[in-house]
Amino acid sequence: MIGEKALKGFFKRNGLLLAFAFFLAVTALNAPAFLTVGNILDVLRQVSIVGTIAIGVTFVVITGRFDLSVGSGLTLLTVIVVDQNNIVGPLGAIIMAIFGGLMVGVWNGLLIGYLKFNALIVTLAMLSLLQGLTLWYSGGANVNVHNAQTTWYAFFGRGDLFGVPVPVWILLVGGAIASFALMKTRFGRSVFSVGGNETTSKFSGINAPKIVLFAYIISGFATACAAIIMGSRVMGAQSTIGQGYELNVLAGIILGGTSLLGGSGSIWRTIVGVAMLGFIQNALLLMGFPYYIQWLVTWVVIILAVWIDLAAKRGKILT
Amino acid sequence: MSEVKNVLSLHGISKFFPGVKALDNVSFDIRPGEVHALVGENGAGKSTLMKILAGLYNPDQGNIIHQDKHVKIRNPLEARTRGILLIHQELSLSPELSVAENIYLGAWPTNFFGVLKKRKLNKDSLIALSAMGCDFGPKVRVGSLSIAKRQMVEIARAQAFNANVVIFDEPTASLTDTEKEQLFNTIRELKARDVGIVYISHKMDEIFEIADRITVLRDGTVQGTVHTKDTNINLITKMMIGRELNTFFTRANSEIGSEVLRVEKLCRKGEFENVSFSIKSGEVLGLYGLIGAGRSEVAETIFGVRKADSGKIAWMEKEINFPTPRQAIDMGLCLAPESRKEQGLVLNMSGKNNVTLPHLVKYSNYTVMDWRRELATFEKYREVLDIKTTGADQEVVQLSGGNQQKFVLAKWLCNEPDLLILDEPTRGIDVGSKSAIHALIAGLAEQGLAVIVISSEMPEVLGVSHRILTMSEGRLNGEFSGMEMTESNLINAVSQHLEQTA
Numbered sequence: 107m108i109g110e111k112a113l114k115g116f117f118k119r120n121g122l123l124l125a126f127a128f129f130l131a132v133t134a135l136n137a138p139a140f141l142t143v144g145n146i147l148d149v150l151r152q153v154s155i156v157g158t159i160a161i162g163v164t165f166v167v168i169t170g171r172f173d174l175s176v177g178s179g180l181t182l183l184t185v186i187v188v189d190q191n192n193i194v195g196p197l198g199a200i201i202m203a204i205f206g207g208l209m210v211g212v213w214n215g216l217l218i219g220y221l222k223f224n225a226l227i228v229t230l231a232m233l234s235l236l237q238g239l240t241l242w243y244s245g246g247a248n249v250n251v252h253n254a255q256t257t258w259y260a261f262f263g264r265g266d267l268f269g270v271p272v273p274v275w276i277l278l279v280g281g282a283i284a285s286f287a288l289m290k291t292r293f294g295r296s297v298f299s300v301g302g303n304e305t306t307s308k309f310s311g312i313n314a315p316k317i318v319l320f321a322y323i324i325s326g327f328a329t330a331c332a333a334i335i336m337g338s339r340v341m342g343a344q345s346t347i348g349q350g351y352e353l354n355v356l357a358g359i360i361l362g363g364t365s366l367l368g369g370s371g372s373i374w375r376t377i378v379g380v381a382m383l384g385f386i387q388n389a390l391l392l393m394g395f396p397y398y399i400q401w402l403v404t405w406v407v408i409i410l411a412v413w414i415d416l417a418a419k420r421g422k423i424l425t
Numbered sequence: 426m427s428e429v430k431n432v433l434s435l436h437g438i439s440k441f442f443p444g445v446k447a448l449d450n451v452s453f454d455i456r457p458g459e460v461h462a463l464v465g466e467n468g469a470g471k472s473t474l475m476k477i478l479a480g481l482y483n484p485d486q487g488n489i490i491h492q493d494k495h496v497k498i499r500n501p502l503e504a505r506t507r508g509i510l511l512i513h514q515e516l517s518l519s520p521e522l523s524v525a526e527n528i529y530l531g532a533w534p535t536n537f538f539g540v541l542k543k544r545k546l547n548k549d550s551l552i553a554l555s556a557m558g559c560d561f562g563p564k565v566r567v568g569s570l571s572i573a574k575r576q577m578v579e580i581a582r583a584q585a586f587n588a589n590v591v592i593f594d595e596p597t598a599s600l601t602d603t604e605k606e607q608l609f610n611t612i613r614e615l616k617a618r619d620v621g622i623v624y625i626s627h628k629m630d631e632i633f634e635i636a637d638r639i640t641v642l643r644d645g646t647v648q649g650t651v652h653t654k655d656t657n658i659n660l661i662t663k664m665m666i667g668r669e670l671n672t673f674f675t676r677a678n679s680e681i682g683s684e685v686l687r688v689e690k691l692c693r694k695g696e697f698e699n700v701s702f703s704i705k706s707g708e709v710l711g712l713y714g715l716i717g718a719g720r721s722e723v724a725e726t727i728f729g730v731r732k733a734d735s736g737k738i739a740w741m742e743k744e745i746n747f748p749t750p751r752q753a754i755d756m757g758l759c760l761a762p763e764s765r766k767e768q769g770l771v772l773n774m775s776g777k778n779n780v781t782l783p784h785l786v787k788y789s790n791y792t793v794m795d796w797r798r799e800l801a802t803f804e805k806y807r808e809v810l811d812i813k814t815t816g817a818d819q820e821v822v823q824l825s826g827g828n829q830q831k832f833v834l835a836k837w838l839c840n841e842p843d844l845l846i847l848d849e850p851t852r853g854i855d856v857g858s859k860s861a862i863h864a865l866i867a868g869l870a871e872q873g874l875a876v877i878v879i880s881s882e883m884p885e886v887l888g889v890s891h892r893i894l895t896m897s898e899g900r901l902n903g904e905f906s907g908m909e910m911t912e913s914n915l916i917n918a919v920s921q922h923l924e925q926t927a
């Protein structure tokens with residue numbers, strides 16, 4: 107009977123992964139192009155932008171907070187990095203984007219960590235501010251990299267290393283570093299502690315505002331990295347390029363099984379979640395559904411993932 | 426068995442958790458109008474058994490007979506409709522809601538459109554409250570009530586739902602003596618109305634005062650059920666822990682050294698004023714007072730989680746600024762706080778990670794955590810404090826209340842500080858471990874540590890301290906040492922101030 111229990115527990119914990127494996131099998135049968143190396147790398151390349159941001163946002167979510175500003179952060183930073191390529195060159199542009207990402211993180215982190223403002227409101231307001239800054243910067247016009255065919259900047263979005271796209275490398279290497287920081291270091295331990303119980307953290311001498319600030323800075327930095335990849339891949343940007351990314355990021359994190367209440371989660375879960383989302387959307391496209399289906403899919407996935415999470419906690423399907 | 430009817434009986438109940446057999450073939454019965462005490466060491470399975478009755482856990486084996494019918498109690502609502510009510514080890518009220526809304530939580534009277542019938546709610550609640558002699562109304566916000574009064578609200582549920590079984594899981598852990606008397610009166614009233622009562626506590630004197638029968642649990646099995654009048658404290662503790670218990674307190678036989686901490690005229694508006702005292706190395710200083718006297722607030726201010734309005738603090742005979750908690754820990758001033766769930770532990774973290782949480786720098790090399798050293802410390806204190814856990818990675822949320830409390834202590838003991846403030850250190854801890862902890866405190870003092878023990882338990886303060894300060898309503902009002910440390914002196918000191926202000 108213990109065995110039966112363990113099995114039940116396994117299904118509860120990994121039910122989503124199993125359902126996903128089933129989905130992969132069904133799709134592969136219907137669309138033979140689906141499980142080819144080319145397509146898999148393609149999907150990974152597509153999710154690398156969402157994934158890179160999600161790595162950063164995972165830190166924020168584990169502290170029990172949100173970051174809804176990453177979508178419009180991605181827009182602004184991509185516009186900047188693309189446009190500045192023509193003005194100060196690739197290196198300068200990259201430095202500016204990273205600086206911008208860090209600044210967004212600092213502001214969010216100061217308001218939420220030190221002044222204890224509500225994270226949803228602060229980052230939603232930041233979303234609006236960044237959208238405004240984008241329009242102010244670009245005047246609403248599209249921007250392009252003029253020397254797109256010759257610049258070394260193309261490496262980040264279009265390059266290959268050992269047959270694997272560079273954005274995928276960035277996702278995996280970034281993920282490995284982030285995972286190490288989260289699971290093995292003092293900082294990571296503090297992140298879990300702040301998300302698990304802030305009062306206890308305070309009684310344990312942990313500087314919770316500082317930890318929250320750093321979580322947002324990581325989120326901002328990850329967004330900047332994603333913007334650099336995005337700009338390099340598209341070699342252009344307009345003021346809607348990052349729209350909806352905050353939701354895809356959140357969907358991936360939830361799908362990976364990180365609790366929005368804080369105190370638990372992991373980087374690899376987030377990457378798996380984001381990849382699952384990417385494969386689902388890709389499969390639907392391959393099966394001939396129209397492009398806008400992905401918005402619907404995001405909705406379904408978020409609701410389903412939250413539902414499964416709750417059901418596992420309650421031990422039953424409905425309330 | 427046939428002549429006495431049981432209101433509820435359990436037969437052959439077993440419950441498994443991963444790696445733990447929490448209950449093994451347990452049978453237990455409750456008669457109407459009796460108080461049946463359930464005792465046992467930390468982690469013996471008391472709370473688990475009662476959670477099964479309350480529908481919070483489902484048993485893996487065994488059956489439940491309630492009012493002569495075989496029943497399954499699948500969820501808390503089912504338990505309540507059957508008239509079974511559990512008053513938790515940790516209270517389970519919503520502080521933002523009113524008293525009345527809490528009493529009927531989950532069963533609010535509504536009209537056809539689902540709108541809350543406020544007037545009916547308040548009227549019914551008032552009846553339940555006044556039946557218990559409560560001095561507060563149904564519309565008061567629960568968050569503004571003291572712990573004792575919140576407990577009354579929980580008990581009012583028993584009245585409101587016409588309960589036939591009421592279970593108290595360590596109800597007096599945070600009550601003052603007068604509040605305890607009130608509670609016992611309420612229990613006697615319930616008893617007179619033929620309600621069956623289960624009473625869980627680690628305080629033996631209470632059990633012998635209120636219980637009719639006692640059942641002893643040990644490692645998930647029943648050791649026996651006896652009538653209170655046929656037994657005594659020694660026999661029961663022997664059944665509990667399997668050996669004779671030396672119940673003498675161990676006072677540290679230490680050399681008192683130089684001054685470690687001195688505070689002068691410490692004030693925090695609305696909480697305490699003009700608090701001045703000092704403590705020397707090797708000394709155990711008791712801080713006695715009723716719950717709510719401001720003792721925890723003073724401790725938290727010294728430790729830096731609260732800010733002092735005014736006053737001075739000196740550490741090792743040098744005046745310093747008030748520290749932050751981080752600075753306090755680093756200089757060797759530690760506080761094991763009062764509330765384990767809110768302040769002491771991160772519940773969904775492992776035991777090991779909880780223990781090292783305040784000392785991350787100490788347990789890491791260049792910011793990378795050194796799990797081997799962490800594990801060694803964990804294992805050391807698991808043994809010293811006899812903590813029941815399946816391993817270093819078990820989340821503390823899964824542990825019994827007493828074992829959680831032991832982790833709170835381990836967390837601060839492992840730092841080997843110069844001054845350790847223990848706020849209600851043995852709350853919820855079984856008698857065996859309690860004397861082990863008292864011995865541990867004595868041992869630390871003998872090594873030169875200064876210890877402040879904040880406690881509402883008179884025997885504990887009298888037993889371990891070299892010197893006792895009494896506090897009431899935010900003021901220190903007495904200091905006793907040597908032969909002056911007597912029960913009556915302490916009681917006089919804490920009540921004297923109350924009379925002056927009354």
Ligand SMILES: Nc1ncnc2c1ncn2[C@@H]1O[C@H](COP(=O)(O)OP(=O)(O)OP(=O)(O)O)[C@@H](O)[C@H]1O
Nearest residue numbers: 442447467468469470471472473823824825826827
């Ligand atoms: N949800 C859970 N998951 C895993 N183990 C659990 C869970 N709840 C309880 N246990 C284990 O079951 C055992 C019995 O715990 P229980 O809380 O019933 O003890 P208790 O007798 O109430 O102790 P205390 O006096 O400390 O309150 C313990 O070993 C505990 O770790």
Ligand SMILES: [Mg+2]
Nearest residue numbers: 472514825826
């Ligand atoms: Mg218990």
